[in-house]
Amino acid sequence: MQIVLASTSPYRREIVARLGLPLVTAAPVCDETPLPDESALETAVRLARTKAMSLASQYPDALIIGGDQVALLDGRQIGKPGSFENGVTMLQWMSGRTVVFHSALALYNSRSGQLQEDVGITKVTLRNLTEQQIRNYLTREPDALHCAGSAKSETLGGALMQKVEADDPNSLIGVPLFALVTMLHNEGVEIL
Structure with a gap:
């Protein structure tokens, strides 16, 4: 069967490609x-499922x-800032605090209708950041x-972080690879 990644993210593609399987990506x-009233976990799972x-x-x-990631702090979902100033505001709010990232994964067999889901939870404690450090980061890391x-951990964003707690380090980048x-395997695809 063909394996399709329902994502245009080059970072998600890179993680899944590590498995060495032929892979097609599609938006x-x-x-x-x-x-x-949807929790961060529920949002992430619903979106991963919907994408797949x-x-x-x-x-x-x-x-x-399919995959999706939702961050949570003080009971509030943290989305994508979309603008430089929103990014500054978000990172100021997150500075010195622990943010919980919910990285949902869905694998849908379009032939059988079988759906599998999982969520990787990652707790990230950010360093105490000055406004100038935040602005420098966003200028150098516009993506x-x-x-x-x-919080783009796979590049310069790692400098924002003081501590990361996760069962699967790939989850923070957007794909709980161990679960995948x-x-x-449950679908008969052997990696090794």
Whole structure:
């Protein structure tokens, strides 16, 4: 069966490509707006599922991987800032604090309708950051504006972080890879 990653993120693609399997990427169709009274975990899982299933008609005989990440601080979901000043504000709020990232993963077998889901939880404690450090970071790392909370750990964003706690270090970048290997195995795809 074809393996499809429902994402245009080069970072998610890079993680999944580590498994050495032939991989196709495609843009999912998904409104990423959180629903009223939806928890961060529920939002992440719903979006991962929706992204994977949105490509089923385009790929009727495939294993489709969907993923989404939602950050949470003080009971508030932290999305993508979208603008430089929003990124500054978000990082000032997060500075010196621990943020919980929910990285949801869905694997949808479009032939059988079988759906598997998992969520990787990562706790990230940010350093105490000055406004100038935040502005320097966002100037040097403009792609961070497209990441939850502007925290792009795979590049310069690692300098923002003081401590990271996770069962799977890949989760913070957006794909709980350990869980994906298990899901693929459940579908008869052997990695090793």
